[in-house]
Amino acid sequence: MRGLCFIALLAILSATAERIVVTNDDGWAVAQIRAQVNALVDAGHDVILSAPADNQSGTGAMQKTAQPRTEPCEFDSCPPGAAMGNNASDSRLNWINAFPADSAQYGIQTLAPQLWDGVLPDFVVSGPNVGHNTGFSVFGSGTIGAAGKAVQLGVPAVAFSGTGTAHESYTALDIVPASATVSAAETYASLVTEFLDALFSQPPTSPPFLPANIMLNVNLPALDGACTAESVAWVLTRVFPVLLGNPDVVTCGNGGRLPVEGTVVSQGCFATVSAIDALLKVDVSKSVQQEVLDRLVNLGFSCV
Ligand SMILES: *[C@@H]1O[C@H](CO)[C@@H](O)[C@H](O)[C@H]1NC(C)=O
Numbered sequence: 001m002r003g004l005c006f007i008a009l010l011a012i013l014s015a016t017a018e019r020i021v022v023t024n025d026d027g028w029a030v031a032q033i034r035a036q037v038n039a040l041v042d043a044g045h046d047v048i049l050s051a052p053a054d055n056q057s058g059t060g061a062m063q064k065t066a067q068p069r070t071e072p073c074e075f076d077s078c079p080p081g082a083a084m085g086n087n088a089s090d091s092r093l094n095w096i097n098a099f100p101a102d103s104a105q106y107g108i109q110t111l112a113p114q115l116w117d118g119v120l121p122d123f124v125v126s127g128p129n130v131g132h133n134t135g136f137s138v139f140g141s142g143t144i145g146a147a148g149k150a151v152q153l154g155v156p157a158v159a160f161s162g163t164g165t166a167h168e169s170y171t172a173l174d175i176v177p178a179s180a181t182v183s184a185a186e187t188y189a190s191l192v193t194e195f196l197d198a199l200f201s202q203p204p205t206s207p208p209f210l211p212a213n214i215m216l217n218v219n220l221p222a223l224d225g226a227c228t229a230e231s232v233a234w235v236l237t238r239v240f241p242v243l244l245g246n247p248d249v250v251t252c253g254n255g256g257r258l259p260v261e262g263t264v265v266s267q268g269c270f271a272t273v274s275a276i277d278a279l280l281k282v283d284v285s286k287s288v289q290q291e292v293l294d295r296l297v298n299l300g301f302s303c304v
């Protein structure tokens with residue numbers, strides 16, 4: 001009986017265990033990204049963190065060649081000197097002195113093959129970002145730039161963003177009592193993990209988990225007293241309002257128009273999911289929205 005349970009447990013774990021590169025634009029040492037890495041590892045995934053050495057907020061899809069550092073990484077988390085490096089006692093935790101899109105590329109093309117014996121990642125998680133990325137900010141967001149780069153390199157990716165948190169060092173994760181940023185970082189990390197579980201568990205349960213050439217832009221709600229991980233409702237949205245026509249997938253009796261992410265996420269305990277073109281960062285066709293809706297059926301979308 002025990003043996004059977006063990007085998008059943010292994011089957012569940014292996015069904016959802018993916019190789020994931022985690023990146024962001026706030027830097028490799030912020031509490032949010034470390035909480036995310038911890039949550040994904042705890043959920044059984046194989047994880048590499050590959051993120052900028054410093055805060056690179058607002059750098060969009062920019063890229064450059066990594067240069068040797070003249071100063072320590074953010075929060076004094078690495079010594080000056082190198083252009084890239086890792087945590088000496090945990091080679092899964094990596095920084096690069098470049099932009100978010102570069103760190104996604106470094107994780108996919110250099111670190112993953114090194115650490116996983118030539119194998120590429122199954123998925124890239126960008127964020128959760130410190131601050132929402134809705135509407136026009138999709139063009140300047142490094143969180144979105146990194147996810148878009150991953151998709152262009154052939155790896156499915158989602159950008160996640162939260163709000164009401166600050167840039168705090170990962171060392172704050174160990175401080176009791178937890179700061180508001182740390183408790184939000186932990187809640188966002190569990191929401192992202194839940195989102196990925198829903199995506200990875202829907203057949204076909206192997207990559208690519210999303211339609212080609214698109215990425216998802218997910219904004220998570222402000223976590224005030226009434227809004228907790230359990231009460232968050234997921235809503236399929238679009239990034240930009242439409243002036244004419246009914247271009248979207250028909251769902252929730254919407255007559256072919258999805259609600260706009262910026263409006264929905266500020267309305268309450270809603271997490272918005274928008275499908276965007278990985279290169280142009282604009283809304284996608286209704287047939288692609290339909291594919292995303294089908295892929296995320298286990299998430300249990302709500303109507304607003
Ligand atoms: C991060 O960079 C952005 C854009 O330059 C800036 O607005 C923000 O204040 C920075 N945050 C910190 C904590 O340095």
Ligand SMILES: *[C@@H]1O[C@H](CO)[C@@H](O)[C@H](O)[C@H]1NC(C)=O
Pocket residue numbers: 029077078087088089090093
């Ligand atoms: C490196 O990893 C060790 C062991 O997990 C940890 O104690 C230390 O804080 C980490 N440092 C950084 C900068 O990641």
